[in-house]
Amino acid sequence: IKQENVRNFSIIAHIDHGKSTLADRILEKTKALTQREMKEQFLDAMDLERERGITIKLNAVQLRYSSPNKGEDYLFHLIDTPGHVDFTYEVSRSLAACEGVILVVDAAQGIEAQTLANLYLALDNDLEIIPVINKVDLPAADPDRVTKELEDLIGVTKDEVILASAKAGKGIEEILEAIVERIPSPIGEPEDPLKALIFDSLYDPYRGVIASIAVKEGSVKVGQKIRMMQTGKEFEVNEIGVFNPKPTPKNELTVGDVGYLTASIKNVGDSRVGDTITRVDNPAPVPLPGYKRLNPMVFCGLFPVDANNYNDLREALERLELNDSSLQYEAETSQALGFGFRCGFLGLLHMEIIQERIEREFNIQLITTAPSVIYEVVLADGETVTVDNPSLMPDPQSISEVREPFVNATVMVPNDYVGSVMEICQKKRGSFVDMQYLDDNRVNITYDIPLSEIVYDFFDQLKSQTKGYASFDYDLAGYRASNLVKMDIWLNGDTIDALSFIVHRDFAFDRGKAITSKLVELIPRQQFEVPVQAAIGNKIVARSTIKAMRKNVLAKCYGGDISRKRKLLEKQKEGKKRMKMVGSVEVPQEAFMAVLEMD
Ligand code: GDP
Ligand code: MG
Numbered sequence: 001i002k003q004e005n006v007r008n009f010s011i012i013a014h015i016d017h018g019k020s021t022l023a024d025r026i027l028e029k030t031k032a033l034t035q036r037e038m039k040e041q042f043l044d045a046m047d048l049e050r051e052r053g054i055t056i057k058l059n060a061v062q063l064r065y066s067s068p069n070k071g072e073d074y075l076f077h078l079i080d081t082p083g084h085v086d087f088t089y090e091v092s093r094s095l096a097a098c099e100g101v102i103l104v105v106d107a108a109q110g111i112e113a114q115t116l117a118n119l120y121l122a123l124d125n126d127l128e129i130i131p132v133i134n135k136v137d138l139p140a141a142d143p144d145r146v147t148k149e150l151e152d153l154i155g156v157t158k159d160e161v162i163l164a165s166a167k168a169g170k171g172i173e174e175i176l177e178a179i180v181e182r183i184p185s186p187i188g189e190p191e192d193p194l195k196a197l198i199f200d201s202l203y204d205p206y207r208g209v210i211a212s213i214a215v216k217e218g219s220v221k222v223g224q225k226i227r228m229m230q231t232g233k234e235f236e237v238n239e240i241g242v243f244n245p246k247p248t249p250k251n252e253l254t255v256g257d258v259g260y261l262t263a264s265i266k267n268v269g270d271s272r273v274g275d276t277i278t279r280v281d282n283p284a285p286v287p288l289p290g291y292k293r294l295n296p297m298v299f300c301g302l303f304p305v306d307a308n309n310y311n312d313l314r315e316a317l318e319r320l321e322l323n324d325s326s327l328q329y330e331a332e333t334s335q336a337l338g339f340g341f342r343c344g345f346l347g348l349l350h351m352e353i354i355q356e357r358i359e360r361e362f363n364i365q366l367i368t369t370a371p372s373v374i375y376e377v378v379l380a381d382g383e384t385v386t387v388d389n390p391s392l393m394p395d396p397q398s399i400s401e402v403r404e405p406f407v408n409a410t411v412m413v414p415n416d417y418v419g420s421v422m423e424i425c426q427k428k429r430g431s432f433v434d435m436q437y438l439d440d441n442r443v444n445i446t447y448d449i450p451l452s453e454i455v456y457d458f459f460d461q462l463k464s465q466t467k468g469y470a471s472f473d474y475d476l477a478g479y480r481a482s483n484l485v486k487m488d489i490w491l492n493g494d495t496i497d498a499l500s501f502i503v504h505r506d507f508a509f510d511r512g513k514a515i516t517s518k519l520v521e522l523i524p525r526q527q528f529e530v531p532v533q534a535a536i537g538n539k540i541v542a543r544s545t546i547k548a549m550r551k552n553v554l555a556k557c558y559g560g561d562i563s564r565k566r567k568l569l570e571k572q573k574e575g576k577k578r579m580k581m582v583g584s585v586e587v588p589q590e591a592f593m594a595v596l597e598m599d
Helices: 019-029 047-052 085-096 113-124 143-154 172-182 307-323 348-361 415-427 451-455 458-465 505-522 562-577 589-597
Strands: 006-013 060-067 072-079 100-106 128-134 195-204 208-217 219-221 225-228 234-236 239-243 247-250 252-254 258-262 276-279 298-304 328-334 338-345 366-368 375-379 384-387 399-414 431-437 442-450 471-482 484-491 501-504 530-536 539-546 579-582 585-588
Touching: 006 019, 006 085, 006 113, 006 172, 019 060, 019 072, 019 100, 019 128, 019 172, 060 172, 060 239, 060 258, 072 172, 085 113, 085 195, 100 113, 100 143, 100 172, 113 128, 113 143, 113 399, 113 471, 128 143, 128 172, 208 252, 239 252, 298 307, 298 328, 298 348, 307 338, 307 348, 338 348, 348 366, 366 589, 399 415, 399 451, 415 431, 415 442, 415 458, 442 451, 442 471, 451 458, 451 471, 484 505, 501 505, 505 530, 505 539, 505 589, 585 589
Parallel strands: 006 072, 006 100, 100 128
Antiparallel strands: 060 072, 195 208, 195 276, 208 258, 219 252, 225 234, 225 276, 239 247, 239 258, 298 338, 298 366, 328 338, 375 384, 375 399, 399 442, 399 471, 431 442, 484 501, 484 530, 530 539, 579 585
16 A cells, blocks of 8 residues: 555544544444454553553554545554553654544533643644544533534634544544545655654563554664664664554565564663664664653652562562553662662552552552652752652751742633632642633633642542542643651651651641541551651651550450451451551551541
8 A cells, every 4th residue: 555545643532532432433444353352442452451441551553444435445553542641741652653633522521631631742743633523422412512612722614523423333434534535644755764753662571672663764674773763772673563453564664654663672761662763774864853751750669568579579560660661660668668669650640550550460469658749959058959758858957948840730620610629729739820711611720739739639639629520631840949848757656757748838737637637547546555646857746646455346246246247357357468567556558648638
């Protein structure tokens, strides 16, 4: 198939607007999948993704489409994008592999924060946009209103908007023809030096790194020597191919092709997402634009419940890192929790996913500490240090200034909830930036907020205060000085390093009170009375007490009720798994997260 009949595109959408369902319909219509394979939404491969309904890893599928209107065959590459704010950079890279996008908007929900964020990424990449209003079968569908929103937002006309129901299979032919008609073919020269964009990379224990690539210039064959333009590392190509949707080896990939490449690459760090591959014999002078290193924004400690699992945990992290170059970790020792690792993540969802994978795939029970951001601390002598672990915050006397990361947070919400959203943002130390009406009913509110406040249950509060109507997105805005102090928690007179956190001085007293009472709730009674104190330096700001255990819990049960007794015992055993002896006190996992639930 000739280059002018190639179409490379992605589907972008706010979560749950129907991206995966539409992708399935397209695969079905192009006969890429059998009925049986259709059972699973093919592009969301991992279990965890399916359960959470999100897409983390990118995938590209090659499809053949015979256009009834044109009477010609076309080669499509459908590139999947992750749908969560933590993965914006990956979305941006996968869009760089495309010439166009299908923008899916739910006919009942309308445009949401992630619709906008993805749309901006598409515009940044100069992509052709095909607007699709999905779920028109829903009783609450209001395609006229959503069409109006799209007209206002991207200046499309009514007849450019396609009405569809991915679920019922409506509008799919029209979408396929629009891909042919409206999305341009790739423009590179097959005779130029090779430039292939790496937009994903995945580690396979047998073949090494499998890089997903989009060939933008030139061509590449098996056996050729290639160079990663960012790292300078060189390799020999073992295999190249396309996903259709199963991996299918090819002799050559040329301009416009989107597929995979293996070259005995042992480390995903050597084939970084966003890097450009060229050939050693005829190298390109400059790489493709836009290489950016990903920096973790959120840090927490991961400790094995059973200290014997420390080496297993190290191995698990090594394995996960192979597939995820944005995961960072280093050894950490905590007086309270023993040996573990300080890990850096792109955001909260990324953090939860890694924790869950360690527990599920590697079967290691974890104690995780509350997430923290990276602080910049200017010391009295003028030196600046970065601190990603609250317990390592220097002495207050030696600090001249503490700076914290701020984000530009965009919340999109129906009119009625503007007050609640502003109240939450204010409480989270946000300062108002802007407010724009999208239509008669919906408002886009922008605030400047410390990232640490976003990390602490911002999204949960937003959702509960707006009955789930708010959608949310954020970008890092930079570091600013704040009046921050470290708060320590003492259990039975001992400082528990893993419970320390950083707090704004104005909130220190309230948070101290809140966390001590929360800990009293969460930590079970021990054989003796345990004082719980919150302190700044040596100054106690709050105190509460865990009373001593009185009687055997089983004594509470009625004599004969065996099944109830057994249930209670099982429940205790279940709880035990997540307990950790900290000094003389047994502390459950939840206690280390208590700081997240204090407002
Ligand atoms: P994604 O998060 O954008 O990938 O969304 P999914 O494709 O996973 O769809 C989210 C939910 O919406 C699922 O329960 C789908 O079955 C449902 N859905 C998708 N398309 C339609 C549609 O056209 N009509 C209706 N009624 N439901 C749909
Ligand atoms: Mg999906």
